[in-house]
Amino acid sequence: MAEIKTDPRVIRTRKLIMDSFIALSEGKEFKDITVKDITAEAMINRATFYYHFEDIYDLLEKALSEVLLINLDVENYRNDELTEETFAKIFEAVTNFQKSLSNRCHRGYEDTIARIIREQLEVLFYKMLVRKNEDKEERALKTVAVMLSWGIYGASVEWTRNSQVSPEEYIKAAVPYIEHGIHFNI
Amino acid sequence: MAEIKTDPRVIRTRKLIMDSFIALSEGKEFKDITVKDITAEAMINRATFYYHFEDIYDLLEKALSEVLLINLDVENYRNDELTEETFAKIFEAVTNFQKSLSNRCHRGYEDTIARIIREQLEVLFYKMLVRKNEDKEERALKTVAVMLSWGIYGASVEWTRNSQVSPEEYIKAAVPYIEHGIHFNI
DNA sequence: GGGGATGTGTCGCTTATGCAACACATTCAG
DNA sequence: CTGAATGTGTTGCATAAGCGACACATCCCC
Numbered sequence: 001m002a003e004i005k006t007d008p009r010v011i012r013t014r015k016l017i018m019d020s021f022i023a024l025s026e027g028k029e030f031k032d033i034t035v036k037d038i039t040a041e042a043m044i045n046r047a048t049f050y051y052h053f054e055d056i057y058d059l060l061e062k063a064l065s066e067v068l069l070i071n072l073d074v075e076n077y078r079n080d081e082l083t084e085e086t087f088a089k090i091f092e093a094v095t096n097f098q099k100s101l102s103n104r105c106h107r108g109y110e111d112t113i114a115r116i117i118r119e120q121l122e123v124l125f126y127k128m129l130v131r132k133n134e135d136k137e138e139r140a141l142k143t144v145a146v147m148l149s150w151g152i153y154g155a156s157v158e159w160t161r162n163s164q165v166s167p168e169e170y171i172k173a174a175v176p177y178i179e180h181g182i183h184f185n186i
Numbered sequence: 187m188a189e190i191k192t193d194p195r196v197i198r199t200r201k202l203i204m205d206s207f208i209a210l211s212e213g214k215e216f217k218d219i220t221v222k223d224i225t226a227e228a229m230i231n232r233a234t235f236y237y238h239f240e241d242i243y244d245l246l247e248k249a250l251s252e253v254l255l256i257n258l259d260v261e262n263y264r265n266d267e268l269t270e271e272t273f274a275k276i277f278e279a280v281t282n283f284q285k286s287l288s289n290r291c292h293r294g295y296e297d298t299i300a301r302i303i304r305e306q307l308e309v310l311f312y313k314m315l316v317r318k319n320e321d322k323e324e325r326a327l328k329t330v331a332v333m334l335s336w337g338i339y340g341a342s343v344e345w346t347r348n349s350q351v352s353p354e355e356y357i358k359a360a361v362p363y364i365e366h367g368i369h370f371n372i
Numbered sequence: 373g374g375g376g377a378t379g380t381g382t383c384g385c386t387t388a389t390g391c392a393a394c395a396c397a398t399t400c401a402g
Numbered sequence: 403c404t405g406a407a408t409g410t411g412t413t414g415c416a417t418a419a420g421c422g423a424c425a426c427a428t429c430c431c432c
Contacts, residue, residue: 008229009389009418034379043194045420050381195388195419220409231390236411 014052016042019064025104030060060109064116070098074124082128082177090121091171093157114153121149200238202228204249211290217264246295250302257283260310268314270361277357280342300339307335
């Protein structure tokens with residue numbers, strides 16, 4: 001692990017910006033939020049914003065990633081294996097995250113949000129896979145991680161559309177097939 | 187009014203320090219609080235502390251002054267006249283402030299605290315006096331302000347010792363003598 | 373079509389904050 | 403008494419943040 005100490009000023013300022021952005025997005029939709037609004041709310045200089053983020057879309061990505069990661073509570077099962085429980089927890093975190101987003105108004109940015117979710121999931125899955133399969137081929141694990149992230153995300157979309165059962169129940173039904181495979185040509 | 191724009195970084199940092207100090211003083215008494223504790227809590231550099239405050243005693247003064255001013259809610263009757271109501275409100279604010287302090291542990295610093303209270307009261311009274319007596323002699327008003335501040339403070343000490351009645355009732359009994367004078371040699 | 377108003381990125385310079393190190397004081401255990 | 407540990411103030415230098423200005427883009431009203 002490359003341990004880099006981050007300047008505390010950077011941490012503070014990033015937090016100010018992110019918090020202000022999240023606060024503002026309670027009230028208006030993304031397309032109506034300007035950089036000026038954010039920096040005014042955060043009481044920082046506009047130039048400072050551009051020191052940390054390319055533009056407002058960059059902020060959207062990073063802010064959502066962070067909120068999602070907090071939802072995922074990554075640290076807590078960073079060392080867990082990829083069990084049924086872990087799987088269910090991740091799935092539930094994703095559905096919770098999407099629920100929290102549907103309150104805010106990010107219309108027109110669904111694709112961006114979807115991509116962010118999948119990217120974060122992919123990183124998470126890959127780390128877990130590598131930990132238990134250090135001997136296996138890297139490319140294969142990458143591909144599995146990609147498929148899992150798309151799969152989980154798709155399942156969450158489907159569950160959101162017609163949610164008859166709990167997220168846990170919904171996903172656990174599928175877990176055996178993921179764990180033991182679908183067994184072609186039995 | 188000399189309108190000076192204060193650098194927002196200064197405002198932020200001062201607030202961080204003050205808040206951390208107040209938070210820490212909930213838990214330990216003043217003599218056990220170090221500069222390191224404060225800067226650690228505030229997540230700022232120790233050198234930055236000395237950029238804003240002479241030492242920890244300086245911080246004590248400024249922090250207490252600020253808390254007292256908030257208690258006094260100065261802005262709200264900045265334009266009031268020195269009426270019975272205003273007088274009662276100020277007295278109540280002082281007793282409240284002392285009550286809030288007695289929860290924290292500032293043993294050994296009673297004199298400092300007393301001085302801070304009197305200084306703030308003096309400034310407040312002087313401003314109110316000047317507003318209604320712009321023609322009168324400055325030195326006389328200063329002296330009256332001094333006497334009022336000591337008087338109010340003393341009354342609050344006395345009231346704290348044996349408080350049979352409400353602060354309002356307690357102070358209002360004396361207000362006529364302040365308002366109309368004690369009339370020597372009637 | 374023109375032009376004012378508003379937002380966006382970027383720049384050079386100033387100022388506040390971070391950091392590491394220092395000398396000094398105080399405390400406390402051996 | 404000694405010396406290790408901890409806190410205090412201070413310094414010089416590195417870096418983040420503030421500020422004002424600029425050119426450019428949009429929008430929208432006349």
